[in-house]
Amino acid sequence: MPPVRGSPPPAPLRMRVTPPVHTVGMVVMDVDRMPGAPAAGWDEGSFVPPSGIADVHPAHVRLPPEVIRRWQPLAGNELLERLRVTGRRRPPVDLELVSRLRVDLEGGLAEDRIDGDLPAPVVVTKDRLTAILACEAHQLVTGFGERAPTIAMACGALIDVLFRQLVTVGGIDDPMADGVAALSVDGHHQPLVSWLERLSAADRAELRAEVTRQAEGLQRRWPALEPGWLPRTQEPMRVPLLGGAMELSARVDLAIGRPAVDEGSVAIVEVKSGARRVEHRADLHYYALVETLRSAAPPFVVATYYTRTGELDVEPVTWPLLFAAAHRTAAGAGLLRDQERGADQVRRSSALCARCAALPGVQVGPTPAAAGAIASGASASGASAASPTDADRTAA
Amino acid sequence: MSGPGPLAAALERTRALIAPPSGADLHPERTDARSRLTAALSPLVERLPAGDQVVVTVPTLRQALVDPDRLARPEEPFRWKSAFARRSLGLAVVEACASGRFRAPARAVGPIADEAVAEWERTGWRTFHWEPWLAGLTSGARAMVLADAVGWATGVWSLLDWRSLASDAQVGGAYDQWVSPAPRTIRLKARSEVRVPIPGSDPDTAHEPTSGPRTALVSVSGGCPTPGWADELAYLALVAGLRSTSRPVPARVMGLWPDAGIHRCVEIDAVALDRVTDRVVATVAAVVEARLAAVPAD
Numbered sequence: 001m002p003p004v005r006g007s008p009p010p011a012p013l014r015m016r017v018t019p020p021v022h023t024v025g026m027v028v029m030d031v032d033r034m035p036g037a038p039a040a041g042w043d044e045g046s047f048v049p050p051s052g053i054a055d056v057h058p059a060h061v062r063l064p065p066e067v068i069r070r071w072q073p074l075a076g077n078e079l080l081e082r083l084r085v086t087g088r089r090r091p092p093v094d095l096e097l098v099s100r101l102r103v104d105l106e107g108g109l110a111e112d113r114i115d116g117d118l119p120a121p122v123v124v125t126k127d128r129l130t131a132i133l134a135c136e137a138h139q140l141v142t143g144f145g146e147r148a149p150t151i152a153m154a155c156g157a158l159i160d161v162l163f164r165q166l167v168t169v170g171g172i173d174d175p176m177a178d179g180v181a182a183l184s185v186d187g188h189h190q191p192l193v194s195w196l197e198r199l200s201a202a203d204r205a206e207l208r209a210e211v212t213r214q215a216e217g218l219q220r221r222w223p224a225l226e227p228g229w230l231p232r233t234q235e236p237m238r239v240p241l242l243g244g245a246m247e248l249s250a251r252v253d254l255a256i257g258r259p260a261v262d263e264g265s266v267a268i269v270e271v272k273s274g275a276r277r278v279e280h281r282a283d284l285h286y287y288a289l290v291e292t293l294r295s296a297a298p299p300f301v302v303a304t305y306y307t308r309t310g311e312l313d314v315e316p317v318t319w320p321l322l323f324a325a326a327h328r329t330a331a332g333a334g335l336l337r338d339q340e341r342g343a344d345q346v347r348r349s350s351a352l353c354a355r356c357a358a359l360p361g362v363q364v365g366p367t368p369a370a371a372g373a374i375a376s377g378a379s380a381s382g383a384s385a386a387s388p389t390d391a392d393r394t395a396a
Numbered sequence: 397m398s399g400p401g402p403l404a405a406a407l408e409r410t411r412a413l414i415a416p417p418s419g420a421d422l423h424p425e426r427t428d429a430r431s432r433l434t435a436a437l438s439p440l441v442e443r444l445p446a447g448d449q450v451v452v453t454v455p456t457l458r459q460a461l462v463d464p465d466r467l468a469r470p471e472e473p474f475r476w477k478s479a480f481a482r483r484s485l486g487l488a489v490v491e492a493c494a495s496g497r498f499r500a501p502a503r504a505v506g507p508i509a510d511e512a513v514a515e516w517e518r519t520g521w522r523t524f525h526w527e528p529w530l531a532g533l534t535s536g537a538r539a540m541v542l543a544d545a546v547g548w549a550t551g552v553w554s555l556l557d558w559r560s561l562a563s564d565a566q567v568g569g570a571y572d573q574w575v576s577p578a579p580r581t582i583r584l585k586a587r588s589e590v591r592v593p594i595p596g597s598d599p600d601t602a603h604e605p606t607s608g609p610r611t612a613l614v615s616v617s618g619g620c621p622t623p624g625w626a627d628e629l630a631y632l633a634l635v636a637g638l639r640s641t642s643r644p645v646p647a648r649v650m651g652l653w654p655d656a657g658i659h660r661c662v663e664i665d666a667v668a669l670d671r672v673t674d675r676v677v678a679t680v681a682a683v684v685e686a687r688l689a690a691v692p693a694d
């Protein structure tokens with residue numbers, strides 16, 4: 001189908017900016033969809049950036065004009081208020097509940113404890129958790145931190161550092177140059193930086209266009225954060241469990257808020273450059289759990305900010321949400337530990353994971369732990385489904 | 397059961413840090429530790445080639461415990477990274493906030509970095525050593541260094557109640573060092589993030605050979621406490637005590653792990669000094685063994 005007249009060149013709209021994820025995670029979240037957006041064909045290749053380019057959309061998606069006119073991403077104080085005012089009472093600081101949370105988590109892990117210590121703690125991260133709960137075999141195939149760079153990954157890494165720059169110094173000069181320089185300043189991203197240097201001119205131009213567009217959106221919409229709120233970016237969080245045999249690990253893009261006195265005072269924001277995915281909510285719940293355990297106080301809100309569209313998915317933190325997250329984490333962490341110990345040689349694959357289901361020695365079907373975790377996650381989402389989302393709002 | 401929240405926990409932590417010491421100054425124990433180290437280390441390092449030296453730091457103690465094979469590997473040539481600059485810049489930020497000059501790390505970090513670079517450009521003097529490196533970075537890279545420092549400083553800033561600390565608390569400062577009089581140089585190095593005088597802990601100068609109040613040291617680490625953390629904290633007190641015999645041995649060392657929101661405290665007594673002295677000897681022995689094993693046979 002030919003491009004719509006007046007549209008910009010189609011290349012940026014077909015950007016491969018969505019990280020390749022497990023097939024189970026390929027469901028586009030149905031909540032917080034822009035009002036009136038079609039369910040079919042609304043995927044990574046056809047998402048219309050709604051801000052500032054209202055007359056631009058891919059040819060095969062016909063948006064009703066009122067949708068294009070009405071929906072605008074939150075910006076400035078509105079965005080800030082959306083984070084600060086969740087519509088729910090902030091969760092109280094309650095040491096007894098924190099203690100029960102830990103007991104639940106460690107109790108769930110101790111039940112199927114196997115003799116024999118591992119030389120190093122089993123490290124649980126949001127990605128490992130999601131992967132192993134979706135498909136044990138997939139986790140084995142992909143390993144830990146061994147992903148080959150892609151344009152989507154590069155876009156995500158660049159947007160992460162540009163967001164840090166914006167929060168810390170208040171501005172971005174040349175998004176691509178600043179981003180690459182930021183990635184180069186430490187050795188951690190060297191493989192990605194080398195990969196970027198080898199990109200073809202066309203791919204590089206494509207990446208630059210998308211990074212620039214998203215960075216401009218960030219600069220246009222993100223408010224300056226008051227230093228007194230103690231904003232910190234890429235905040236590392238660790239929680240040792242079972243006397244150090246296991247470690248929950250997380251790194252959040254933005255944490256903001258002073259230490260709590262009697263109720264949750266910290267907001268956690270995850271920044272995503274790709275498409276909205278159902279597992280992002282579970283990631284937020286995991287962050288909320290880790291922050292609660294390490295600080296002995298829950299954050300009052302967790303949110304994902306989608307730089308590609310300007311959507312903000314906000315979820316108030318409640319104690320039921322935290323307990324559900326603890327059950328899910330215990331289920332996944334137990335599987336990870338068993339896998340590292342080599343205790344269970346039978347690998348179960350999700351039926352939706354065609355690649356892994358075809359591997360030798362792989363049994364198709366959900367693991368009991370994963371089924372329980374999915375149920376827990378569903379109840380958590382249900383508990384918080386009443387929360388408003390920014391997509392429900394329309395610009396004044 | 398509600399509270400105490402993190403803010404109240406910071407207050408309690410700070411009170412514990414500056415609480416009166418439980419025991420007397422450890423001057424005789426320090427003298428004993430020095431003698432033991434000198435006697436035990438000399439024969440160990442004699443086996444090394446002339447000109448070799450052994451530097452012991454907290455990471456060395458840790459490696460000897462968990463990964464002794466790494467002790468013989470040559471160190472990578474030094475190259476500035478954000479991770480190296482964030483501590484010293486972060487400490488300067490914390491100091492500026494503690495002194496009341498700035499109210500929050502995010503507000504302080506830009507001016508502090510700019511002032512350091514300007515001072516180096518004006519005088520050539522490098523207070524932090526990273527000034528020329530930072531001055532040469534582009535805006536994107538510089539922003540990452542500042543962001544890392546803000547994160548580090550905010551973690552430290554949030555875990556203590558700085559208003560409760562005496563105004564002469566020292567944030568940052570040089571390494572404590574002690575060089576053993578052995579045939580090959582053995583240098584014990586240790587650094588603390590904060591040194592806090594404990595109120596009312598001045599020794600009785602008529603009976604004690606030291607002067608000045610006893611201190612509490614604060615050490616900041618990433619991640620979670622690792623096995624052997626207690627000796628590693630005590631090591632800071634040992635080196636500080638060996639370095640200056642005219643000052644009291646630090647009374648306690650508090651470890652902060654901001655990533656995990658954990659703190660641990662070690663009271664320095666004769667047992668703690670004994671244990672860490674043994675660990676230093678064992679570490680130097682492991683370094684020597686690793687180096688000798690790495691030398692190819694003729």
